[in-house]
Amino acid sequence: xxxxxxxxxxxxxxxxxxxxxxxxxxxxxxxxxxxxxxxxxxxxxxxxxxxxxxxxxxxxxxxxxxxxxxxxxxxxxxxxxxxxxxxxxxxxxxxxxxxxxxxxxxxxxxxxxxxxxxxxxxxxxxxxxxxxxxxxxxxxxxxxxxxxxxxxxxxxxxxxxxxxxxxxxxxxxx
Numbered sequence: 357x358x359x360x361x362x363x364x365x366x367x368x369x370x371x372x373x374x375x376x377x378x379x380x381x382x383x384x385x386x387x388x389x390x391x392x393x394x395x396x397x398x399x400x401x402x403x404x405x406x407x408x409x410x411x412x413x414x415x416x417x418x419x420x421x422x423x424x425x426x427x428x429x430x431x432x433x434x435x436x437x438x439x440x441x442x443x444x445x446x447x448x449x450x451x452x453x454x455x456x457x458x459x460x461x462x463x464x465x466x467x468x469x470x471x472x473x474x475x476x477x478x479x480x481x482x483x484x485x486x487x488x489x490x491x492x493x494x495x496x497x498x499x500x501x502x503x504x505x506x507x508x509x510x511x512x513x514x515x516x517x518x519x520x521x522x523x524x525x526x527x528x529x530x
Contacts, residue, residue: 366405370398373415377422384426384480384498389433396425420500431476463521470520474513481506482513 374394381393400421401408408417471479477499484490492510496503 366402367398369414370401370418373418376415377418380419380422381426384423385430386426389426389429393422393425393429396429397422400425416500423498423500427476427480431479466520466523467517470517471513474516475509478509478513481509485510 377394377397378390381390386393397418401418408414474482481495481499484495485492492503492506495506499506
């Protein structure tokens with residue numbers, strides 16, 4: 357079975373970007389799923405090439421797809437892990453200090469509740485800022501959005517967590 361000319365050229369172009377895509381996916385936490393995400397990027401690119409308007413380079417477009425696929429996979433994995441969690445330390449109260457264990461469990465539950473429903477990109481921005489110390493400019497460039505948007509997402513997640521820790525009901529604002 358032969359591959360039509362345009363499809364063949366696309367596959368050759370995709371393959372030439374494989375090293376860059378692997379680095380990008382690894383950088384965003386793809387880890388042992390890197391090859392799977394690269395394949396997801398190829399499938400997404402092939403199925404939506406008709407929407408590629410060439411306002412940016414193919415590399416930029418593929419990078420954007422790779423970042424989104426990686427973040428979506430990480431969020432799905434986090435959700436799965438939350439559902440499958442069995443016996444974490446905070447669910448086993450210590451007989452030595454039940455008051456401390458109860459308050460820790462409550463605080464963790466509030467933080468978890470605060471993060472539930474937060475869009476993956478917002479959560480990624482917040483975690484990258486808080487845990488990795490990444491700059492707004494770097495995140496803006498990587499995510500392809502304005503610096504102000506990245507700042508707003510970070511602030512929305514921080515506000516939501518602060519509200520959750522205080523024990524108030526938080527809403528996700530767009």
